[in-house]
Amino acid sequence: MDWLRDFSANYADGVTAIVAVLALALTALSLNAFRREYRAKYRPYLVPAVRAVEIASSPEEMGYRLTIHPTNVGPHPCWVRLSDVKMVLGDELIIIDSMEEWSLIGTQGASAAFPAGEIFPLGVKRIRDHEYQLNRVEVHFTLHSKSIDDEHYTSSRWLFEVDIRGESPSVLYRPDLLKD
Structure with missing residues (x-):
């Protein structure tokens, strides 16, 4: 017991x-x-966009400056960085200097502009006259983002097509053209 x-x-x-x-x-x-x-x-909520701005020395000599605009649509600021930035102009591959530093982007629609290349009048003429096998302009890049406290990191590849055959350029997001 x-x-x-x-x-x-x-x-x-x-x-x-x-x-x-x-x-x-x-x-x-x-x-x-x-x-x-x-x-x-x-966590960061980023939506990138590519913009084409006309640069013209005369009406016949029309060129375009391409910029990448990652926009923070979330309620908190985040860090952003671009790498592997390339512009494909017809059959030519142009590698753009990648941004190695992290940039801080504010909240709710805040954006930053990063260069993605320039299309000079000769390139516009060649695209419009169908002198290339592939008559389009593509902008490829990898978007890296991380939260302010460095807890959440994302990396995604993006491809945009810039159509410059008409009067004004149009930019389309083309995930179907991404190759793994």
Whole structure:
């Protein structure tokens, strides 16, 4: 009967220890869930766009300056960086200097402009006269973003087609042309 007396004396301590371990496990699970929710809330929400701005020395000599505009549509600022920036002009591949530093972008529609190349009048003429096998302009780049606290990092590849055959340029997002 000694074991029964020991059990009765230590029963309260055992139950307290088990409840404490369960409370600690529940606390750890709750903190993990809150951390995931916090990270999802503060992750960067970026939407890139490519713009073509006319640069003309005369009406016959029309060229275009291409810029990449990553826009932060989220409620929190984030860091952004571009790499592997290329412009394909017809059959020519033009590699643009990549941005190695991180740039801070503000919230709710804030944007920054990064150079993506220039199309000179000769290139416009060659595209419009169908002198290339592939008569289009493409802008390829990799967009890297991270949250302010460096907890969430994303990297995505983008491809935009710039149609300069008409009066004014039009830019289209073309994920179907991306090659892995």
